Amino acid sequence: MIQKPKGTKDVLPDEIDLWNYTEARACDIFENYGFKEIRIPTFEYTELFERGVGDTTDVVQKEMYTFDDKGGRSITLRPEGTAGIVRSFIENGISSKPLPFKVYYAMPMFRYENVQKGRYREFNQIGAEIIGTASYLADVELISLADKLLKKLNINDIYLSLNSIGCPECRAKYQKALKEFIGKNINKYCDTCKSRFEKNPMRILDCKEKKCKELNQGAPVILDYLCDECKEHFENVKKGLDYLGISYAVDSSIVRGLDYYTKTVFEFISKTDGYTVLAGGRYDGLVKELDGPDTPAVGFAAGEERLNSLIPKEDIPSFPLDMYLVSMDEKFDIETMKLANDLREYLAVQTNISSRSFNAQMKYANKINAEFTIVIGEDEIKNKKCKIKQMETGKEELSKLDSESILNVIFEKFDDEF
Ligand code: ATP
Ligand code: MG
Numbered sequence: 001m002i003q004k005p006k007g008t009k010d011v012l013p014d015e016i017d018l019w020n021y022t023e024a025r026a027c028d029i030f031e032n033y034g035f036k037e038i039r040i041p042t043f044e045y046t047e048l049f050e051r052g053v054g055d056t057t058d059v060v061q062k063e064m065y066t067f068d069d070k071g072g073r074s075i076t077l078r079p080e081g082t083a084g085i086v087r088s089f090i091e092n093g094i095s096s097k098p099l100p101f102k103v104y105y106a107m108p109m110f111r112y113e114n115v116q117k118g119r120y121r122e123f124n125q126i127g128a129e130i131i132g133t134a135s136y137l138a139d140v141e142l143i144s145l146a147d148k149l150l151k152k153l154n155i156n157d158i159y160l161s162l163n164s165i166g167c168p169e170c171r172a173k174y175q176k177a178l179k180e181f182i183g184k185n186i187n188k189y190c191d192t193c194k195s196r197f198e199k200n201p202m203r204i205l206d207c208k209e210k211k212c213k214e215l216n217q218g219a220p221v222i223l224d225y226l227c228d229e230c231k232e233h234f235e236n237v238k239k240g241l242d243y244l245g246i247s248y249a250v251d252s253s254i255v256r257g258l259d260y261y262t263k264t265v266f267e268f269i270s271k272t273d274g275y276t277v278l279a280g281g282r283y284d285g286l287v288k289e290l291d292g293p294d295t296p297a298v299g300f301a302a303g304e305e306r307l308n309s310l311i312p313k314e315d316i317p318s319f320p321l322d323m324y325l326v327s328m329d330e331k332f333d334i335e336t337m338k339l340a341n342d343l344r345e346y347l348a349v350q351t352n353i354s355s356r357s358f359n360a361q362m363k364y365a366n367k368i369n370a371e372f373t374i375v376i377g378e379d380e381i382k383n384k385k386c387k388i389k390q391m392e393t394g395k396e397e398l399s400k401l402d403s404e405s406i407l408n409v410i411f412e413k414f415d416d417e418f
Contacts, residue, residue: 007113007121018308018316023106025152026126030104033145035128038103040084046074052083052260052290056200058192063111077110081127082260082283082299083290089131090292099132099295106304118275118306127280127301131287134296136233139264139282140240142298146278147246149302150268155310157271161251162241164234164263165202166226168285174225175201181219188215206255221252230263237264260286264298270310277310278302322347324365328358328377336376342403366391372410376401390414 004010011019027037046066053059065077078084085103088094094101106126113119128145130138143160150158166174178201182189186197189212193204205216226234241248248266256265256279265281280300287295323343327336333352340351350370352361358375365373373389380386384401388409399409 005121007115009120009122017318018311019304021316022153022304022307022311023126026104026106026149029145029149029152030128033102033141033148035102035104035145038085038088038105039107040081040088040105041078042108043075043077044084044087046076048083048087048290049076049079052086052286053080054200054260056196056203059111063113065110065112078107079109079111081105081107081109081125081301082129082286085129085299086131086286086290086292086297089295090287090290095132095287095293095295100138101131102128103131104128118273118303118309120305124304125301126304126307127299129297129299131297132295133298134284136236136240136264138298139233139237140244142280142300143237143241143266144244144246146266146268146280146300146302150278150307153307153310154312154315155270155277155307157310158268158277159271160246160248160266160268161254162238162248162264162266163222163250163252163254164226164230164237165222165255165261165265165281166230167262170225170227170230171202171222174220174222177220177225178202178205182215185215202255205253216253222255223250223252233263256281260289266300268302270306272310275306276303277306319348321350321368321370323349323372323374324361324368324370325349325351326358326361326365326373326375327352328375330355332376332378332381335381339376339401339403343406345403346407372414374406388414 046064049064050060055061059079064079067075069075085105089101104127106124108122108124110122113121115121128142130142147160165171179197182197182201182204186194189204190207190209193207193212196203204212205219207213207216223234238248254265254267260283261281262284263282266279267276268278269276278300280298282296282298284296287293287297325336325340327333336351340349343349350368356364362373370391373391374386376386380401386399386401386406387396388399388406389396395414397409397413399405
């Protein structure tokens with residue numbers, strides 16, 4: 001038997017209501033904040049991620065699905081959404097249109113990761129980007145959008161960690177101090193950390209190895225090195241969140257896994273399992289880095305699998321079948337299907353397409369939880385009348401044998417229960 005590749009999953013029909021619920025809720029909230037959906041390619045030239053995400057990151061160094069296509073070009077399945085959206089922003093000349101450019105997406109991402117609970121190789125992110133404003137107000141709007149999304153999904157056992165990682169200027173001073181601190185023990189760090197020491201020492205603070213985390217205790221804190229502008233930006237973000245009633249804790253260990261971040265970074269972390277559910281930040285240098293006009297931006301992405309695992313199961317609507325039409329004999333099958341088609345203008349209807357016996361059809365209607373059944377046979381067709389049966393209560397009502405009459409009877413006679 002051929003199995004699915006490691007780290008992928010099938011979303012089966014009995015799980016799909018959850019996925020549709022999450023995406024529909026998210027979409028409503030994004031639209032209410034004035035964001036429009038964007039769809040971009042599943043794969044891009046590898047260079048986009050090397051330059052956009054950063055070649056010292058885990059994502060680029062270890063996790064990308066990269067291959068040469070038949071024309072010999074290096075292609076990568078997108079590991080995240082922001083680099084592709086920025087490429088699209090530049091390529092489509094959007095900077096000459098009214099800014100800010102506010103977009104959202106729900107898309108699969110691909111990372112060659114160690115598969116474990118909450119960590120897959122193909123996973124889905126729901127995210128948003130605001131491109132074209134340097135104001136702290138954009139950070140506040142985006143964080144309040146993320147907060148609203150989680151609240152509307154009834155994910156409450158969660159907290160917001162906030163930090164600023166400054167701009168390249170404040171970071172240069174900070175990295176010097178950090179290197180002095182880490183340098184004293186660099187031999188004791190893991191190999192990945194060692195390899196980052198020269199080019200990107202801040203990433204060492206993001207290491208998940210226990211021994212590295214311990215060695216990082218007491219490291220200098222970026223917030224002490226912020227330049228006046230970055231400091232003011234961060235103070236304004238905090239004041240804005242305070243004013244909107246969004247609580248947070250400043251956590252100087254939040255540096256984020258991707259290279260392009262500047263100033264504000266944040267993570268919404270689940271208290272239930274400690275996982276980061278939604279993460280993002282400002283990336284003022286990325287558009288220019290990818291050869292576009294110097295344009296500030298801010299964005300976030302949430303892991304949909306992680307969101308779904310935290311949504312209270314009782315919130316998820318289900319859509320059971322409204323009606324099953326039972327055909328008494330094969331000679332009525334096609335007339336029954338005609339009636340089913342008419343009813344399908346209004347209701348979700350199934351009928352016999354497996355040449356099943358009467359008894360087998362009744363059993364099937366029960367198993368799939370059809371709310372109503374109607375049996376169609378000789379008498380029904382001759383008299384143009386039928387009985388509508390509500391399966392759960394056993395209640396039956398007479399109706400004429402046409403879709404509108406049936407619908408009326410359902411609304412008049414079963415209204416309360418339906
Ligand atoms: P982590 O530190 O957990 O590896 P990251 O910094 O790589 O996260 P981002 O790239 O910022 O994560 O992705 C944002 C969100 O996407 C994460 O907070 C998480 O919810 C989700 N996510 C990231 N990688 C995976 C994965 N392999 N499987 C499932 N969800 C993921
Ligand atoms: Mg990761």
